[in-house]
Amino acid sequence: MPTVRPERETPAQGATAGKGALSKRRNIQKAKLMDFTSTVIIPLLIGSVGIFGLFGLLQRMRMRAYLQDAVVVITGATSGLGKECAKAFHIAGSKLVLCGRNSERLQDLVRELSAMTNHPKNVHKPYTVVFDLADTNTVLNAAEEILKHLGHVDILINNAGISYRGTILDTGVDVDKKVMETNYFGPVAFTKALLPSMIKRRQGHIVAISSVQGKISIPFRSAYAASKHATQAFFDCLRAEVEQFEIDVTVVSPGYIQTNLSLNAITADGSQYGVMDKNTLEGQTASEVAQVVLYAVGQKKKEVLVAGLMPSLAVYLRTLVPKLFFTFMASRARKERKAKAS
Numbered sequence: 001m002p003t004v005r006p007e008r009e010t011p012a013q014g015a016t017a018g019k020g021a022l023s024k025r026r027n028i029q030k031a032k033l034m035d036f037t038s039t040v041i042i043p044l045l046i047g048s049v050g051i052f053g054l055f056g057l058l059q060r061m062r063m064r065a066y067l068q069d070a071v072v073v074i075t076g077a078t079s080g081l082g083k084e085c086a087k088a089f090h091i092a093g094s095k096l097v098l099c100g101r102n103s104e105r106l107q108d109l110v111r112e113l114s115a116m117t118n119h120p121k122n123v124h125k126p127y128t129v130v131f132d133l134a135d136t137n138t139v140l141n142a143a144e145e146i147l148k149h150l151g152h153v154d155i156l157i158n159n160a161g162i163s164y165r166g167t168i169l170d171t172g173v174d175v176d177k178k179v180m181e182t183n184y185f186g187p188v189a190f191t192k193a194l195l196p197s198m199i200k201r202r203q204g205h206i207v208a209i210s211s212v213q214g215k216i217s218i219p220f221r222s223a224y225a226a227s228k229h230a231t232q233a234f235f236d237c238l239r240a241e242v243e244q245f246e247i248d249v250t251v252v253s254p255g256y257i258q259t260n261l262s263l264n265a266i267t268a269d270g271s272q273y274g275v276m277d278k279n280t281l282e283g284q285t286a287s288e289v290a291q292v293v294l295y296a297v298g299q300k301k302k303e304v305l306v307a308g309l310m311p312s313l314a315v316y317l318r319t320l321v322p323k324l325f326f327t328f329m330a331s332r333a334r335k336e337r338k339a340k341a342s
């Protein structure tokens, strides 16, 4: 029987066949990848976007329900951040209690809120209370009046405050005390006066508007930075102590905000500083920060730092490389002293 021998491939034919096989393999790999993309990756992406979207929607709904009709007390509502918080919570449908030292300015705000038309109508007319945080008696009377009139408080926003400019050497202790009374002892007394009713209901939310200066201390701000460090410490302790009663505590630490804070700051002799600082002018707008406060409350955040890059970095530097931070602060003090002298 004659044997049939397979014909031998020439090297050229072998190369062509090899290329063909390679491109076939590549095509199969490409098809597999496309198949994997369309059957696994794309559905996974769409699913994740959907889940995140749904999660966001649920969060927004929960936040809306939490803020709608809630009794929200805001101190320092006549100006700056407090005023913008009043607008934000009014739009969210909250029942506002606006606190300040000046009755006329509070009434102006009530009129301004009632005239706001760019949102679904808030059916609650804000209630106003006039008191001075530096006077404990008026603080306690105010808390009593609020509970008498509204029955309870859902959210207390301790926002009011004053700042200070001066050297430690020149500043009288009466000035340290005034800043401390307004920024620390006043809010502490107000919080303590409203707390038992929150505990009774096992419901409530206490917010402290602190500052980046509650975490770092900068030169010529001793009284202010001390009052904000004390605020941070007090409300951190409170958070831990009232968790058992389902009461939330949020500490907000803003960097510079465009408000009248520097204009209203007091100096070493207790007089008004009266200067609009460059840092303040270049800060975040009060309405931006108010939105952060609204969100932090709605999401029951425990603390929020809302500041630009340098103040935020400074907070980390103070914790991680304190020696370098202190060097920066000493140099800042030297520069400011020099600028004042010239």
Ligand SMILES: NC(=O)C1=CN([C@@H]2O[C@H](COP(=O)(O)OP(=O)(O)OC[C@H]3O[C@@H](n4cnc5c(N)ncnc54)[C@H](OP(=O)(O)O)[C@@H]3O)[C@@H](O)[C@H]2O)C=CC1
Residues within 6 Å of the ligand: 075, 076, 077, 078, 079, 080, 081, 082, 100, 101, 102, 105, 131, 132, 133, 134, 159, 160, 161, 162, 163, 182, 209, 210, 211, 212, 253, 254, 255, 256, 257, 258, 259, 260, 261, 262, 264, 280, 283
């Ligand atoms: N602006 C900024 O750069 C920053 C501000 N903060 C904090 O934000 C909060 C709000 O300040 P901001 O809006 O900037 O400043 P503003 O000066 O614009 O507002 C301060 C508010 O506090 C009230 N207030 C001051 N003293 C008293 C007092 N003794 N009793 C009752 N109310 C008082 C004022 O009321 P009145 O009209 O009666 O004076 C005013 O409504 C403060 O706690 C401040 O420390 C934190 C970080 C940065």
Ligand SMILES: CCCCCCCCCCCCCCCC(=O)OCC(=O)COP(=O)(O)O
Residues within 6 Å of the ligand: 163, 164, 211, 212, 213, 218, 221, 224, 254, 255, 256, 257, 261, 262, 265, 277, 279, 280, 307, 310, 311, 313, 314, 317, 328
């Ligand atoms: C390696 C990177 C190092 C970067 C950090 C260097 C240190 C920079 C110093 C920045 C200091 C920031 C101070 C911020 C203070 C602030 O935001 O305060 C908010 C207020 O409460 C304002 O009150 P004031 O009365 O002081 O206007």
